Amino acid sequence: MSPLASLLMLLLLWGSACAGVWGSPAGTGAGQQPQSPQRFPVSRYRSYQLRVQEVVTVQEGLCVSIPCTFSHPWMGWVRSDPAHGYWFREQTDVLTGAPVATNNPERKVEEGTRGRFQLLGDPKDGSCSLLVRDARRQDAANYFFQVERGNIVKYNYKEHMVTLRVTDLMQKPGIYVPETLEPGRPATLLCVFPGDPEGCPSPTFSWTGVALSSQGAAPRNYISFSVLPVTPRPQDHKAWLTCGVELKNGVSSSNKVQLRVAHAPKDLIISFSLTNTSVRRLLGKDSRVDVKKGQFLRLLCAADGHPPPTLSWVLSDRVLSWSPPSGPRSLILELPQVGPKDAGRYTCRSENRLGSQQRWLDLSVHYPPENLSVMVSPANRTAMENFTNGMALPVLAGQSLCLICVADSRPPATLSWDWGKLPLNLSQSSDPGVLELPRVQKEDEGEVTCRARNSLGSQHVTLHLSVLYPPELLGPSCSWEAEGLRCNCSARARPVPSLLWWVGDRLVEGNSSNIPVTVTSISEGPWANSSLTLHEQLSLDLGLHCEARNDHGLHRVTVLQLPGSPEPGGGSVLAAALGAGLTALLGLCSCLIFLMVKTCRTKTARPAAGGPRGRSVSSDTSRGHQWKSQPGRPPDASPLAVVTSPPAVASSHLEEDQELHYASLVFRGLKPQEPQDQEDTSTNEYSEIKIWGLKPQEPQDQEDTSTNEYSEIKAH
Template sequence: MLLLLLLSSLLGGSQATDESFWIRVEESVTVLEGLCVSVPCSFNYPSRGWTESTPAYGYWFKAGTETETSKDAPVATNDQNREVEMSTQGRFQLTGDPGKRSCSLVIRDAQMWDAAWYFFRVERGTYVRYNFKNNGFLLKVTALTQKPDVYIPETLEPGQPVTVICVFNWAFEECPAPSFSWTGTALSTQGTKPTTSHFSVLSFTPSPQDHDTDLTCHVDFSRKGVSAQRTVRLRVAYAPRDLVISISRDNTSALKPQENLTHLEAQKGQFLRLLCAADSQPPATLSWVLQDRVLSLSHPWGPRTLGLELPGVKAGDSGRYTCRAENRLGSQQRALDLSVQYPPENLRVMVSQANRTVLENLGNGTSLPVLEGQSLRLVCVTHSSPPARLSWTQGGQTVGPSQPSDPGVLELPRVQMEQEGEFTCHAQHPLGSQHVSVSLSVHYKKGLVSTAFSNGAFLGIGITALLFLCLTLIIMKILPKRQTQTETPRPRFSRHSTILDYINVVPKAGPLAQNRNQKATPSSSSRTPLPPGAPSPESKKKQKKQHQLPSFPEPKSSTQAPESQESQEELHYATLNFPGIRPRPEAWMPKGTQADYAEVKFQ
């Protein structure tokens, strides 16, 4: 017995120095708990003490075990007469052929306690009995954290078939394949039958309702309860939907969604922020449009919201704001009517006189001269939102509008004197009120007392002209007849003729006849005779009076017979009046002249 031990030690020592023994294996091997790992291994030994028919046995031992006796069992071996460790039975397998110098090992369903240093031993014949203790490998077992990879298009088209692949990326050489299965609401049946393979392929047809649902790939390994899975969220393409506009009235407060709001009121100068958001796949392009003008536009790869800020709302910002979301599958939009409220501004009065179409602007306190009887139109104009309530007053009394539908218009068809004064337009508004006044000054037309008098004067002139025309026609018709009936010869003009010879005087029949009879008798003793050539006082008085009041001569017919030579020197007329000619003084009268007539009057 001692001889055998001594021989073994001698042989072992000789093998330790024999360079024919070598092994190639990874120094460190990592495996996930519950998974399988293949450890490639190759070795060499000398061709001594065995023949081709001599069997070769290989053993994998955990460090710290005794290899020479049967006290400690290997974790894996091809020797059917050698029992293996109970904890590794069925999990550790020597897949290599020691006779062909292969020592490859497969570890299945790795457990955390499997982590250790492992070395290989070879036995063949009487010489080859060698332990590769210094050239083993370190097994590391880690927790199962790896998940399968699922390959699926980013966006699925509704109604179009799609293929999904699930792969568990691990080295499965000589390891059993895991079991794959699928679950998800998009599948025609709840889940699929498990298939054993190193990857799994799934085909299905998504619908719009499948958007945002889960699809899960399950990977089950040999040990019960050990599995891995990965869940993906389906992105089925669809047109924009659920468009919402949110509103903030200051720069700090949170936005409040307004789902059913269609009209928005804001005061002038107020801060306003509008935010548009829509749900779509792929992401829609968002835009803000005022009337037909694009205010802002988003990018498809940017945020799925689009804001619009109005730092100080102006009156011109009023209008319809439309948020529009559009992608290749369709579009959706929502409108919001913004009304900017502000008190009356630029209050003024516009006036139109005498049916003129051109309006003149008048400022506050303007004095407006108007002719009596002239038509006048006053229009009160202001800018406000909502429209201000307009009214007219005169002297504190409300003046009814000419057009109830337009209270800012005041019509004065014929301006009268009692309408003179101050007219005030009032603009009343919930945010503030204003007023503007115009002073109305009524006066007559130049040169006329009044309109009524002017019309009467024109009427009188027309009637007078008509009467004068008729009278002229009558005179022209009667005068030729009288000239043919008169037998008195025309006096001949001579150098000694007086001015009376050149005047066609037709006296009245009655007074001239009486005057002739009176002149034929001597005058009374109380009357003082006039000096020759001097006019009588009554004649001077008549001349002065007739000079001041001109009159028109009236032709009179005469039926007197021709008188004798002596009676031609008698006085026939009492007054002679020359309109526009001043009487001469006596000093201017030539001496030796006599007055043939005392007075000649044209009536």
């Protein structure tokens, strides 16, 4: 053999060895293992390479493209030699079995994959990409690629198999609808089914829905999408529209969308809950909710509208909360502790650009009476005054008074009045909360109580009615005592009066001890008492007066007035007139005594010489004389008394033949009269003359007609 022939033989043996470096030589079968790489240089093993995704998943009925590239040694072929590629299922004999896809027109493919599996690209350029159309369940398997080119390159890449998995059809068509459909305005709806428009077959599209019942235009279908023209109506709002696709093997899929047709807010509802849980109670139209003070309350408002409406809660034209258009379709208002101020009408308003809608509920908060007070309207005031529990209510005697009891409560409280501890019957009054006193008297002073009650509790307010009135002088009197002439003066008034004494034209105030006059005054409650003691002999011009005064008036009374004594603020003319009147009265009394006295024969006891002349205010006329004045005397009244003293009897043994004549003269003032007005201090007066004879003696025989007698003369 020539050296050239030996060289060619070595090259052929080397080429055959290289064909089994990275895979199985063509025609060796699936089970044959590659020859040991130790027999060949490592650089030759890398000449056969393939790059492909190991696991590919496709949904049933859809198509999938599997990208793939490969390389092989540059020997045994020229650029013009064709390159054939084959894709086989695992366990398929590459010499006798049929591939699932190939670019060799002389090689038949499997019947089940014909037309569905396609080798994409040209193996001459190193492309081994595979397209699978209309994937079926039986297509799930492992696949490998084989390349043939020239006389040497025949190789399969079993070490780089591709696993194809087929799952259920999950892909749904996508429906594209404008966000807002205007009623009566045409719009276009689009249904798209994703896929490879070049390599995959187009599905069949269909549209169904109530909104299509009045549509005249038919949909237009394309390879991977469908176009539907519509003219929405108001009633199409929230109507469902369905787009369906059907693939060649009968597998189908569909999707639906709810139409949003623009409209004004509608279907507004209000619900509430008395706890912070999700339990709610729906309210009817324009309802009322009753809750107790301090309870939890949650109000919810929801409405339908497109574009989404703005919701708001309003209380008495005051916005409490609101939601933006992009927010939730409901609005919650929470009142953690409901109070009386939360009561009122709550309105939920729903508004968008096409209109508005609103509903309301009345919230009534129930609670026991509180903030109880009495409004007082005195007769001489136009504005009412507010009085609370325990306050004093001063009012002038004779005035009218109106008391109005006011309380906050729900349900409304029942009002009643108590005077002291006794309830008042106001059945004649149309309003039990109003107490009217047409003319307040001193006897009305005391506590008045208003009571408010309802089913949840009660409350009361008590006022002290303090009746104010001018001074009233009661029974001034005088008596002789060891210290001298003592006169007492008492007055009642509210506020308590101050008592003043006038001795002649001299004013004696307060508790004082000015010789020869001593004044002592005390007061308790509405009463004021004062006593004046004169430590000197009475003069014929003595005048003694008592005066009581407070903020509401003045009352003056003459306690003792002798002839010639001036009145406080008076002149000498008045005193002279009073003296003349007293003189005339004394003359008249003397004549009457002389005419009326009869003699009585008795034994006369001798009077003790130098006997004292008593001056006592005792009712025993033999002991002295008494002066007493009543309230209401005017300062210019006539003299109250002239003091005279009869001789005292020294012995009780009287002689029968001696006649004894004596008389006692007493002048008294009027009995107490009703008090007049505040400034009027004048009173009427009268005088009384009493004439006594001797005490009656023992009766004598029937023929003896001589008796001791006495007579009484009263002058008015």
